[in-house]
Amino acid sequence: MMHPARPDRELFCPRCMQARVASWRSELEEHQIHGITVASQDTHYVCTACGEELDDPDVEDSMVAAYDEYRRVSRTLSPSEVRRIRERSGLSQVAFATLLGMSPATINMFEHGSPIAIKEDCMLRMAAMPGAIEMLVRLHGDRLRPRQLPRGWKPGPRPGSAPRKA
Numbered sequence: 001m002m003h004p005a006r007p008d009r010e011l012f013c014p015r016c017m018q019a020r021v022a023s024w025r026s027e028l029e030e031h032q033i034h035g036i037t038v039a040s041q042d043t044h045y046v047c048t049a050c051g052e053e054l055d056d057p058d059v060e061d062s063m064v065a066a067y068d069e070y071r072r073v074s075r076t077l078s079p080s081e082v083r084r085i086r087e088r089s090g091l092s093q094v095a096f097a098t099l100l101g102m103s104p105a106t107i108n109m110f111e112h113g114s115p116i117a118i119k120e121d122c123m124l125r126m127a128a129m130p131g132a133i134e135m136l137v138r139l140h141g142d143r144l145r146p147r148q149l150p151r152g153w154k155p156g157p158r159p160g161s162a163p164r165k166a
């Protein structure tokens, strides 16, 4: 995505230790994310006195554009898609992560914009398939406290358990 050029502005330069006139730059930069190279338009300012690179005060997180490009190229889930899959399961972040063998912090980061590697993306997509959460709860539900189970959950036989003799 191209940004319209912006005029010079005064910014504090930590090298000059004072406010300086800085000029705006927009450059295509390459990032390695989960083994995939993506190019995104990164913006910053340059101190006209010493050449120091200064953060663009209008850009909160310079990686957001790169992460968006990574998701487009790798066709991995967006933060809101991860949240939708998890919420449809009726599970909290902690319970959902526990069933998938992932850390709750990882699920939380995915729901807040961290890029997802292909392996985790596949796990999350498969967890969204009908019956997947039921299967995981039967298999690993003993790792959850009763109140962590999906609402309306009815216990059943664990998969692979021997059929009951009549």
Ligand SMILES: [Zn+2]
Residues within 6 Å of the ligand: 013, 014, 015, 016, 017, 020, 047, 048, 049, 050, 051, 052
């Ligand atoms: Zn400077």
